[in-house]
Amino acid sequence: MTRTPDHSFRAEGLRVAYDSHVVIDGLDIEIPAGQVTVIVGANASGKSTLLRSLARILAPADGRVLLDERDIRSYSGREFARVVGILPQSPIAPEGITVADLVARGRYPHQGWFGRRSSDDDRIALEALTATDCTGFADRPVESLSGGQRQRAWIAMALAQDPDILLLDEPTTYLDVTHQLEVLDLLHSLNRAKGTTVVMVLHDLNLAARYADHVVVMAGGAVAASGAPAEVITAETVRLAFALDAHIMVDPVAGSPMVVPLSRLHPLTPASVPQSH
Amino acid sequence: MTTSLARPIAPTLPAVRRQLARRVALVSGVLAVLLAAIVAVSLGTGAYPISPERILPTLLGAGESKDAFVLFRLRLPRIVLGVLAGVAFGIAGALFQTLLRNPLASPDIIGISGGASAAAAFGILILGVSGAMVSLLAFGGAVAVALAITLLASREGLSGYRFVLVGVGFAFLAQSVIGYLLTRADEQEAVAALAWTVGGVAGARWDDIGVIAVTLVPLLLFLAALVPRIRTLQLGDDTATGLGLRVVSARYGVLAVAVALTAVATAYAGPLAFVAFVSAPIARRLVGGAHLAIIPAALIGAIVVTFADFAASTLIPGVVVPAGIVTGIIGAPYLLWLLATSNRGRRNA
Numbered sequence: 048m049t050r051t052p053d054h055s056f057r058a059e060g061l062r063v064a065y066d067s068h069v070v071i072d073g074l075d076i077e078i079p080a081g082q083v084t085v086i087v088g089a090n091a092s093g094k095s096t097l098l099r100s101l102a103r104i105l106a107p108a109d110g111r112v113l114l115d116e117r118d119i120r121s122y123s124g125r126e127f128a129r130v131v132g133i134l135p136q137s138p139i140a141p142e143g144i145t146v147a148d149l150v151a152r153g154r155y156p157h158q159g160w161f162g163r164r165s166s167d168d169d170r171i172a173l174e175a176l177t178a179t180d181c182t183g184f185a186d187r188p189v190e191s192l193s194g195g196q197r198q199r200a201w202i203a204m205a206l207a208q209d210p211d212i213l214l215l216d217e218p219t220t221y222l223d224v225t226h227q228l229e230v231l232d233l234l235h236s237l238n239r240a241k242g243t244t245v246v247m248v249l250h251d252l253n254l255a256a257r258y259a260d261h262v263v264v265m266a267g268g269a270v271a272a273s274g275a276p277a278e279v280i281t282a283e284t285v286r287l288a289f290a291l292d293a294h295i296m297v298d299p300v301a302g303s304p305m306v307v308p309l310s311r312l313h314p315l316t317p318a319s320v321p322q323s324h
Numbered sequence: 325m326t327t328s329l330a331r332p333i334a335p336t337l338p339a340v341r342r343q344l345a346r347r348v349a350l351v352s353g354v355l356a357v358l359l360a361a362i363v364a365v366s367l368g369t370g371a372y373p374i375s376p377e378r379i380l381p382t383l384l385g386a387g388e389s390k391d392a393f394v395l396f397r398l399r400l401p402r403i404v405l406g407v408l409a410g411v412a413f414g415i416a417g418a419l420f421q422t423l424l425r426n427p428l429a430s431p432d433i434i435g436i437s438g439g440a441s442a443a444a445a446f447g448i449l450i451l452g453v454s455g456a457m458v459s460l461l462a463f464g465g466a467v468a469v470a471l472a473i474t475l476l477a478s479r480e481g482l483s484g485y486r487f488v489l490v491g492v493g494f495a496f497l498a499q500s501v502i503g504y505l506l507t508r509a510d511e512q513e514a515v516a517a518l519a520w521t522v523g524g525v526a527g528a529r530w531d532d533i534g535v536i537a538v539t540l541v542p543l544l545l546f547l548a549a550l551v552p553r554i555r556t557l558q559l560g561d562d563t564a565t566g567l568g569l570r571v572v573s574a575r576y577g578v579l580a581v582a583v584a585l586t587a588v589a590t591a592y593a594g595p596l597a598f599v600a601f602v603s604a605p606i607a608r609r610l611v612g613g614a615h616l617a618i619i620p621a622a623l624i625g626a627i628v629v630t631f632a633d634f635a636a637s638t639l640i641p642g643v644v645v646p647a648g649i650v651t652g653i654i655g656a657p658y659l660l661w662l663l664a665t666s667n668r669g670r671r672n673a
Contacts, residue, residue, distance in 0.1 A: 099562070102565070102566055103565065104562050104565045104566070123568075124565075124568035124569060124570050125568035126568070127568060128566065128567050128568025129568070131566075132566055132567075133562070133563075133565075133566035134563075134566075135560070135562035135563055135566065138559065138560055138562070138563050139425075139559065139560035139563075140559070140614075141558040141559070141614040142614065143608075143612060143613050143614045144558075144613060144614030145340060145344075145613055145614075147337050147340040147341070148340070148341075148344070148613060148614060149559075150337075151337065151341070152555055152556060152558075152559060152567075153567065155552065155555075155556045155567040155568065155569065156567055156568040158552065169337050169338060172337055173337055176337075185337070185340060186340050186343075188613075204559075204563075208566075208567060214566075
């Protein structure tokens with residue numbers, strides 16, 4: 048497998064608004080190439096909006112997103128889609144579509160005007176099905192699959208697009224914990240094997256800490272903190288971003304920071320802490 | 325999760341695709357044979373029956389002159405117009421339903437055919453025009469309603485639900501315009517206008533057929549270029565954008581083709597209720613998967629119109645029933661079934 052080329056991908060002075068409601072204001076961010084970046088933040092902190100702006104689904108009111116130092120609006124649709132792919136939150140599968148058909152449609156940006164297929168298209172789509180372990184049910188309709196299988200099928204479609212940078216909006220929503228880990232393991236191994244830059248929005252801070260090389264914490268439409276999980280996921284940032292008191296421990300399995308939330312009913316007492324960080 | 329190469333690879337991609345392609349080809353083949361059978365029976369049946377062994381020589385120019393007159397002047401124009409209008413309606417319905425992700429989104433439900441009827445009725449009853457002028461007005465009426473719906477529904481992008489609701493509003497508006505015009509008209513004119521607003525192919529002339537055929541060719545070529553875009557649009561606006569599709573312009577492109585197909589078919593054959601509405605769902609059910617099924621939908625449209633015209637002209641001897649009455653009888657139960665079952669159906673995530 049060839050190593051994915053590195054791209055510089057950043058936003059500067061980004062301002063995004065829905066009508067008059069400003070969600071992101073004056074945001075700067077740089078996505079490290081070849082790494083797994085996880086964006087976390089409270090509800091309505093602008094995580095999804097940021098991801099959708101990076102994917103060109105939303106047009107910024109001000110500022111710009113630069114891919115290889117070129118404004119992403121100056122790329123043609125397919126040219127951009129060959130470098131940056133996005134898996135939206137809960138995407139819609141047309142009724143009756145089979146997994147194979149869905150994944151094959153991920154090849155759209157690589158095909159010409161009348162959608163002519165090349166032998167590369169089949170090979171890459173099959174690789175995507177194999178990498179996500181979807182080959183066993185490739186001929187089944189997407190709606191007949193379990194939640195975990197369905198999410199894998201969508202990731203396979205995004206892999207068939209073969210982007211160098213893959214954005215995912217809450218890829219673990221609606222999945223039970225086993226399937227959440229399965230999907231995140233898959234994305235992690237994709238990043239390590241091919242060097243694909245992965246940027247995802249996650250809700251779960253502990254999973255974010257485990258899987259991220261780089262964490263971006265958003266609060267109030269701006270970046271509150273960013274960096275390696277061990278530096279960023281601290282009691283202070285959690286309080287700042289989520290208005291939550293938390294105790295930070297070391298994940299005994301992954302060695303990453305682990306957030307133990309506190310509340311009125313479960314405050315921190317000296318007796319309740321076996322090992323402090 | 326690890327990827328294991330030892331796992332048996334059930335169906336390969338080309339195999340899955342070939343399977344679907346074979347199914348589309350099989351369905352289209354059977355439909356084409358059925359259409360040919362209806363055409364053959366229609367050509368031979370009527371007040372002046374022509375036996376099957378005389379039809380083919382006559383069509384090839386070697387028959388009796390009386391047979392030739394009946395075939396070329398009376399029966400063939402209706403059938404050809406029926407086939408072309410059915411193809412146009414079938415495809416238009418498939419496009420509207422796919423574009424707006426709603427089985428109710430068909431030009432006859434969302435007022436586009438209604439706009440054509442209202443304009444035609446206005447032309448016949450108020451302006452006193454006939455023939456090509458009525459067709460031109462009908463075309464204009466369809467396009468005007470489509471533009472009005474688009475303007476009113478597209479404030480936040482072209483959402484399917486809004487489009488259908490605004491369209492249903494226009495359908496009622498068109499109905500009340502037609503009703504008002506009919507109450508003002510004298511009896512004979514009202515009958516002509518009423519027949520027009522139902523739709524039929526009895527008045528088919530070769531000149532009109534030429535116009536439809538010439539219009540259909542560029543539309544269908546343009547549609548062929550849009551097919552990969554429609555298949556991408558089916559995945560939802562965000563995913564389609566992520567795949568590099570210019571979603572807004574693709575949507576307007578598909579909408580323009582669908583409106584033009586509806587407008588040109590309505591201009592010459594009238595609204596022919598429910599043909600656009602039923603063809604694509606039947607085609608999709610026969611083909612399976614998320615296939616656009618454009619060719620099967622076109623064939624089913626042609627079958628429904630030619631069969632309806634055959635039934636309308638033979639079932640009650642001596643009485644001319646417009647084909648649109650029969651298509652309505654075929655389509656209305658399907659609408660009721662759809663409304664009764666739509667909320668019980670599976671929704672995909």
